[in-house]
Amino acid sequence: MDAAFTAEQDEIRRTLRDLLAQHGGPGEVRAAVRTAEGHDPALWLRLAQELGLPGLALPEEYGGAGCTVTELALACEETGRALLPSPLLATAVLAAPLIAALGTPAQRAGLLPRIADGALTAALAVPGGSMAAALGLTADNRAVAWAGGGRAGGVQARLGDGRWRLYGEAGRVLDGHSAGLLLVAAHTGGYPRSRTLLFLVPAEAEGLTRTRLTSMDETRPLARVELRDTAAELLGADDAPDVCGALAATGRTAAAVLAAETVGAAAGALARTVAYVKEREQFGRAIGSFQAVKHRLAGLYVRVEAARSAAYHAAWDPAAGPLALAQALEAARTVAGEAVQLHGGIGFTWEHEAHLYVKRAAGDELLFGPVHRLRDHAAGQAGLFGDVTADGPVHGVAV
Secondary structure (H helix, E strand, O other), X not given: OOOOOOHHHHHHHHHHHHHHHHHOOXXXXXXXXXXXXXXXXXXXXXXXXXXXXXXXXXXXXXXXXOOOHHHXXXXXXXXXXXXXXXOHHHHHHHHHHHHHHHOOHHHHHHHHHHHHOOOOOEEEEOHHHOHHHHOOOOOOOOOOOOOOEOOEOOEEEEEEOOEEEEEEEEEEEEOOOOOOEEEEEEEEOOOOOOEEEEEEEEXXXXXXXXXXXXXXXXXXXXXXXXXXXXXXXXXXXXXXXXXXXXXHHHHHHHHHXXXXXXXXXXXXHHHHHHHHHHHOEEOOEEHHHOHHHHHHHHHHHHHHHHHHHHHHHHHHOHHHHHHHHHXXXXXXXXXXXXXXXXXXXXXXXXXXOHHHHHHXXXXXXXXXXXXXXXXXXXXXXXXXXXXXXXXXOOOOOOO
């Protein structure tokens, strides 16, 4: 495998880094998260219209750039480095691939071009805050009741008079408060013949209530979505599309992209820390010149580079996405914690940007992890634990 990036891929990364260096500093990030949208709408339109960010991995026939997951991962590595709050992950990484995979020709033609040019943002709403399970990252999404079940729980869908109507609630929906379109996972068919389908719900739908939640990581706005007899459109044709399969495929790709974004955040925290220890003096010399500090920074550098290698491999082979994400989340958690320590007292203050990296690492692990479950599920899929033996239970079954 040729691991070298093309000139076009390097240009995407360089252009985005230069733009975010001017408009994505800590001050701009704090200002953006305090807006009603939770991001800077003007910067988002610029990223969409000038750089084509949300349409990077969409086909050209729908207004996209026709690139691969690799280009999208490289772009997200740069947005992660700046901790940029934007609808990119929710829209281009989670929602758009599902519309492309499951949507009818009319749905794809009507929605994907608007996503590609930044006019429409979208969010995936799954019940119970079970994003990792729904995407098949921490469990088999066909075997667990992540979307609710029976006649209650989760979001229920009912077909009457030729129209679908939804009733229920989904929590911790990424960018759910500001998205122009919601992809809602809902349970239908009742207990004997139950199945999970995806539905399109526009932001202005009657009976839809969206409440922005207080989240650990302000750069990842979360919302509670409530549906009360809300009209919805089935995503795809009414012939039982393989929703779980599409969600799992999207999950693998999303994990690869999220791994690259997380590596970018870890690298950003490390770069800021290195710059600080070069300037901070103690006993008449920069603290970065002390051997103990050098050893700690060298260890962090190795962690980041190992995670970056795993993320780049996953960008070429999304099947490795969950394991790459686990390694990236672990590296980000360690680097962010060390960044606070090496900044000393100022690193613990609310005004300093070090705490932003800590919250990003912790928040992403809560939303898409945790690390040990990502690895456990990947190991189970690889058959590392084998079948049940006399000495222990079947892998994944609690006793």
